[in-house]
Amino acid sequence: MKSEKLIHDLKINSFLDFNLLFDQWEKLSDKLNPNTCLYHDLLTRMKAYPGLSKFPVEREDVTKDENKLGFGLILSSLFPLSGQEENRILGMSKPFDYNPIYCTPAFKKEFLTADGEVKVPFNLDQEKIFFHKMLQIYSLILDQLYRIKINEIYPLVFKIPSSEGFTRHYQIQMNTQFVKVVPKVPLPDIRSKEEFCTSNQPNHYDVEKWMELLPLDLFEFHGFILMEAQDLTVAQSVATLNEAVLNQEQVSPEAFMEIVEDSVKSLLAKSGLKVGLAVLQTINGRMVMTESRLAYSYLIKQLCGEGCESSYQAVLELLSNVEKPIFLNDLDVAREKLPLGVKINEMGVKEIILYPLKHNGDLVGVLEVCSFEEQTFDPMMLVTLDYLAPSLSLALNRQAEVLDQKIKSIIRKNFTAIHPVVEWKFDEIALDYVLEEEEGGNPEMKQIVFNEVYPLYAAVDVKNSSIERNNAIHDDFQIQLTLAKEVLAKAKGVHFLPLLDRLIDQIEQFEKRINLILVSEEEVKITDFFHFELEPAFNYLKENFIDLKEPVKAYFDALDPKLGVVNQHRKAFEQSLAKINQAIGTFLDQEETKVQKMFPHYFEKFKTDGIEYNIYIGQSLVKDEKFDPLYLKNLRLWQLQNLIETVHLVESQKQQLEHPLEVTQLILAHSNPIAISFRLDERKFDVEGAYNIRYEIIKKRIDKALVKGTRERLNQPGKIAIVYSQQKEAREYLDFIEFLQNKDLLTKDVEELELEEMQGVYGMKAIRVTVKEKAQENPEIFSKLIAEGEKG
Structure with missing residues (x-):
């Protein structure tokens, strides 16, 4: 009012x-x-x-x-x-x-x-009571004297302190x-x-x-008024708790527990109780419990002061095993069930109710209700608490979700996308960070290292991709120079413009140079010539000479509208390269998903002018499974089979490519385990240690490796090259090769080669095998893989 x-x-x-x-x-x-x-x-x-x-x-x-x-x-x-x-x-x-x-x-x-005197309700002020009273009065006046009916007036809910010391709602x-x-x-x-x-x-x-x-x-x-009060304590206690749960982020732990305690007291119609919530959250098998996260608990906080690790663990063990509501009214007898009975007696607690709180079937916490007087509780109260259980379970689950969101936020902020196999490790690091932060500390992000992991590396590369790209650019330049010269020649034949001779001469000079060699510097000069000299000149000719309007328009129509140059061959090359990468990448993802089921491993792939990928496998990468060298051997055989399928895939579908391309296949065999660590600055995994860095150097060099004593490149279309440095690695792959020859997937030709020294790399050898031709694949397979790659 x-x-x-x-x-x-x-x-x-x-x-x-x-x-x-x-x-x-x-x-x-x-x-x-x-x-x-x-x-x-x-x-x-x-x-x-x-x-x-x-x-x-x-x-x-x-x-x-x-x-x-x-x-x-x-x-x-x-x-x-x-x-x-x-x-x-x-x-x-x-x-x-x-x-x-x-x-x-x-x-x-x-x-x-x-x-x-009439008690003043907790939840209503004078203004609200007055307003409701006026509604009642005027509803009668309007009804009886003016025959005007207003909407139904809903009764007020009164929150009244009971004489027993708890709150009731009427x-x-x-x-x-x-x-x-x-x-x-x-x-x-x-x-x-x-x-x-x-x-x-x-x-x-x-x-x-x-x-x-x-x-x-x-x-x-x-006249007179009749009043009748209905007890809404149960419904209103649940509603009040629900409201607190919905606004949990805006309510302090102390205020939230006051609401919970008042709801429990009102529901059980008992005063003098102490109520707590033991939040039980497990992340990667680790029970999360810190001082700040005990804010809701009563039992654990009271039992676990400084230096009470044994009590703390005992309480946790008890609470985490609570499957059904427990009513303990004789703690002396209950010591066998509750080893902490002595300490609880010292607290003055006579009776306890432990009510498990579950969300979607998972235990998220335990409601602790303690009485300091005997014969306070009865078993029927366990049923009464069923009214509050859903709201409390939701509250504790939201607590868990908040922590989980914090962990995921830390991971996203510091680590970007994380492979599912190693996500558990990032969760642990992020969890430690969040918990230390909650305790008021200044945490630092710990280094994430996986020791003793075995690396696998393979690359499917488009042969001579740089040369093919340059050839495509050369052909497009040749077309555009020819078109431009034709327009200029026609203009020169009908109009006297000395500048036209100079432009024609520049074009002829460019034609000579690109026929010898096309380097990036020359590419820039020609592109600038098209944009800054030819284009303004042609626009002038089009606007001032009507007979040149159509020839100039034909020239511009031949150009790519976005790039402003002829883009026929380069576009065909880029599209063909993209199709190969999409098809191979999609095929590799599908196959890798299958092999993940064999044993979890870290996998990452990169797109260049082809596809290359790293695989790491080892005990330190997994938390709850046992690694065996058999899985490593299995993965290496899968890798070799996978490259054979890649050859068949690309070879059988060449006709779908606008620009014919060939691919080469390469494996780096490395039998010694290495250590990898996550680099926060680059947000990616990298090898750890001087010896392991040599492995990375070899990966970067071998794609250009030459057969010793020749100028022949190791990588050849239709063949798979396996680079190694130790004889035991060669023996393992020769065994795989024999198996695949028996399967009629490889020819009988096996080349054992030495490689020329590379910068920082020497003493490397290679096995090269030829993939046997396969009957023509269904052309739709390649298109389907491309389409799936585009979706991804």
Whole structure:
């Protein structure tokens, strides 16, 4: 309301009157009808109590000895005797005066103070109560005097401190059927009735406007109000807790636990309890529990002070094994189940309820309810707590999700995309970081290293890709220079422009140079010539000589609109290269997904002018599985078979490529384990240690390796080259080769070669085998792999 003065100064002309009730008895009375003769009898008997039939009846009249029996008759007609009336929360008052003239013991206990004053609800202020009261008053005025009905007025919910020391929630129904509105003066004319009380919700009504148009001093209210309170403690406790769960991020742990404790006390109707929540969260098999994460707990916090590691572990072990609700009311006897019984007795705890909280079937925590008095709990309370369990489970699950989100945020911020096989390690590092941060420390990101892992490397490269790209650029330049020279020659034949001779001469010089060799510097010069000299000249010719408009337009139409140069051959090359990479990459991903099921391993691939990939496998990469060298051998054989399939895939589908390309296949065999670490600066894995770096150097050199004593490149189309440095590596692959020859996948030709020294690399050898031709593949396979690669 706009003014508090309205609340304090408002006077309601309210008078206690039972005549409306007597009139109703009169209407219902029929001394010949056994169902209604009671009302006739009541009317007859009430003649003996004229003090209750007068107007108005004063409060003290109902308590006078001569009227007590008569008032009892009135009450018995309103509250039929059932033997349970003492437990019902009932009251009667003057119209809109909530100080009762009569109430049941239960009403007095819950709503009146020791001095007989009405208790002030925790959750309602004076303004809200006043507003609700005005709605009730004006709904009667409008209904009885103007025949205007407003929307239903919903009862207020009162949060009342009970005499036992916990909170109860009540909804009080106000029965106004025995209230009559009596105008003291002629009724004011209310124009535009619809506008006066238009609203979809009662609390949207403009009560102040009503009070201005229809002041309450114009009316009297005769009769009485009946009040009945319904206990909503269970429903409201759950609703209050649900609201706290929804706003958990904005509520402090202390405030949240106050709500939880109050809800538990109200639900169990017990005061003096201590309530806690043991959050049980497991990440990678590790139970997460720190001092700051014990903020919700009572038992663990009390039992685990400094230097209580054994107690801490004992409590954790107990709580993590709670599958069903446990009621412990004799802790001396329960010591066998609860080794901490002595310490709990020292805390003064006499009885405990441990209620497991589960989310989607997983244990996320335990509700701890402790009593310091005996015979406080009974087994039925375990069932009562079922009402709170879903909300508490959701709250603890959200706690777990917040921690998980923090961990994932740390990983994304520091490590980018992480391969699923090693994600557990990043989770552990991020978890330690978050926990130390929560404890107020200044954490540093720990180094992530995997020792004793075996590397596998392979590359599928487009043969002479740089030469093929240069040839494509050369051919496009040749086309564009020829087109330009034709336009200039035509222009020279009909117009005298000395500049045209100079442009033609420049074109002829470029033609000579690119036929010898095309280097990047020459490429830049020609492109600049097209953009900054030819293009302005051609635009001039087009705009000033009508006979050159079409030839110039034909020239520009032949150019790529985005690049501004002829792009026929280069586009064909780039598209063919992209198709090969997409098909091989998709095929490799599909096959690698299958082999992951054999044993988890780290896999990463890179696109260059082909596809190359690294695989790392070893015990340190996995957490809950045991590595065996057999998996490594299996992976190497898979790698060799995979390259054979790649040869077949590309070879059989060459006809789909606009620019014919050939690919080469290469494997680097390395039998000694290495260490890899994650580099935060580059956000990728790299080898660790001086010896292991040599492995990386070899990878970077061998794609250009030459056969010793020749100028022949090791990598050749249709063949697979296996580079190695130790004889044991050669023996293993020769065994694989023999197996694949027997499968008719490789020819009988096996070349064992020595390689020329490379920068920083010497003493390397190689085995080279030829992939046997295969029957023509279904052309749709290649297209399907390309399409799937584009989706990915």
